Amino acid sequence: MGTWVLLLPLLFAAVAQAQGTVCSVNKTSLTVKENTNPGEPLLDIYVPEGQQVTLGPSSTLFAFRIQGNQLFLNVTPDYEANTMLLAHLECRSGDAVVTQLKVFVSVLDVNDNPPRFPYETKVWEVPEDTRVNTTVISETELEAQDQDKDDVLFYTLQEVTLGASSFFSLVGVNRPALRLDRSLDLERWPNMTFRLLARDTQEETTEPSHTATATLVLEVQPVDLRPPWFLPCSYSDAFVCIHAQYRGAVPTGHRLPGPLILHPGPVYAVDGDRGIDQPIKYSIISGNEDSTFSISADSGNLTMTKSIPNAKTFLLVVKGEQADNARYSVTQVTVEARNANGSVPHFTQSLYRGTVGLGSGVGVVIKDAADPSQPLRIRAQDPEFPDLNSAITYQITNNSNFRMEGEVVLTAASLEHAGVFYAEVKANNTVTSGTAATVVEIQVSEQEPSPTGTSPPTSPGSSRSTWTPVTLPAGTSETTRTEGRPDGGQAGDRRFSEGEMAVLGGVLGAVLLLALIALTVLVYKHYGHRLICSSGRVLEPQPQGFDNQAFLNDSDDANWAPAPSPSPSHAQPEPPEPKPPSPETPRRVPEAPATAADGGSPAAVRSILTKERRPEGGYKAVWFGEDIGAEADVVVLNTPASEAGGAGDSGSEGSGDEAADAQDAPGTDSIHF
DSSP states (O other), rough: HHHHHHHHHHHHHHHHHHHSOOOOOSSEEEETTTOOOSEOOOOOOOOOOTTTEEEEEOTTTEEEEEETTEESSOOOOOTTTEEEEEEEEEEEEEEEEEEEEEEEEEEEOOOOOBBBSOOEEEEEETTTTOOOTTTTEEEHHHOOOSTTTOOOOOOEEEEEETTTGGTTEOOOOOOOOOOOSOOOOTTTTTTEEEEEESSSSSSSSSSSSOOEEEEEEEEEOOOOOOOOOESSSEEESSSOEEOOEEEEEEETOOSSSOOOBBBSSSSOEEOOTTOOOOOEEEEESSTTTOOOOOOOOTTTEEEEOOOSSSSSEEEEEEEETTTTTEEEEEEEEEEEEEEOOOOOOOOSSSSEEEEEEEEOTOBBEEEEEEEEEEOOBEEBBBTTTTTTOOOOEEEESSOTTTTEETEOOOOOSSSOEEEEEEEEEEEEETTTTTEHHHHHHHEEEEEETTTTTEEEEOTTTOOOOOOOOOOOOOOOOOHHHHHTSSSTTHHHHHOOOOOHHHHHHHHHHHHHHHHHHHHHHHHHHHHHHHHHHHHHHOOOOOSSSSSHHHHHHTTTTTTTOOOOOOOGGGOOOOOOOOOOTTSSOOOOOOOOEEEEEEEEEEEEEEEEEESSSSOOOOOOEEESSOOSOOOOOOOOOOOOOOHHHHHHHTTTTTHHHHHHGGGGGOOOHHHHH
């Protein structure tokens, strides 16, 4: 034991001496981060004098270099390429290897690579009947790859199609499997698009952080889930559409030549699974026991096989079945047979106005001039069938440029000239053979129809098509009649716009009204008292001097009361309206007619004031009743037309000459007060 204690110092001295004669490093294991700059030395090498250090053959190829007595990285370390680097150091004295050293360099991972999807867009077909909570696309189909081996990826599903996120979701934030959350609906959601995002950090704000995106397109594949739907129908949910009932009317005693026109439309069904779109076959399964009706298996058009003698109602059950016989549905058609009295159709307008652009080809729809956004419809109504008009057909009879297609007017030729065209449209009731006609005015203009429906004016020199005579209905304005005349430019000179005609009519109406007012004032001013007398009222004295002065002396003593209307027993025809006085006749102050011709002798005169009614003719008399104070009763007796006319000319301006003329009159004028 004591010997070993004495030898220890010698041993340590020998080791120290040996260290001074061989190569050495201060550490043989170290770590570096990937992407480290290779310009920095890794460690220092102690090399004794007379020796050299080199890289041995087991070193990582091209990874290191020795510069002086220092070890350097020769490349930028990459964790994904090599996680451990080895530097094999050999100390040589001449050709002899004196010492060998191994230095291990561990490369630490750094998040320097973004995740990558193996696809840019993935299209995936999903059957419409896929059950809810089913994994539609697996995780391995959707996951992204990250070269940073230690990275954990986080996924987010972002909708591109609005509302699509309610159908699909990811199984987990780190598991990109796609799961169905609600039943698919091919009708409303035939396909849906998503954006799948992958991030290599949990938080967006973490640095460094990398993301990747890919597009997912889910196409819903049709499956035969729904029966045929009769249109029009309204959706109650994604799988049920409540279809309409059909109704129509036919005349009794007649067989309609064509398909029945039904409300709200013809019998028509479609496959409820629009993606499959199986053809539909139609049949009548009940309500047609006497085979009155027939239905086309392909089109669904309902026709009559025979006439119906009496009014009755048919309830037909129509079946619509898919051509593959997989599914079917039924609907009801109500057909009412009504008595037809042979009435004729009638148009709601006598003149229809349409517009179309210049240069329009064949088959262009004529627009309504009042609303250019809508087609012009020519429609007649049959009083027997006001709602359906099932038996009325339309035809243009006199203009080859246009034709009828149902109720719509179409061009039948290319329109190369601007102008106004007229055509007669004939409506024919194919059941009762009743016909009606109307006229359509079509403006062919270089300009597009304005929103207000007014057609641009046609210049007088614009060319027109060959004129076809048309009998316009009564009440058509003269402006309309002049349109389309074959007399060239003269028709354009006589044509006025509706606005100009309205202004002219207003001015003429105002002038006529003023003339009537002036005439009324003039007549009332000069002959108003005559009109009052003819209505049974006592004439009041007028300041113009037309009063009989013989009455003025006694008027102060008489009790003048308003005269009552004549009783029916005394009523006589009103005298004709007095004629206005001749302007050449000067007005004279009236003389009191104190005398009148008596017995045909011009010399014999007597007073016209009397209390007895004298039956003799040939004189004018004013007589009073027994009671002078009683109410005045004015009675005009036996007034001849010639006398009435004379009274109108003279008024109350009695004169001796006029009294003499009265002797020859066949009747007698008598006034009773």
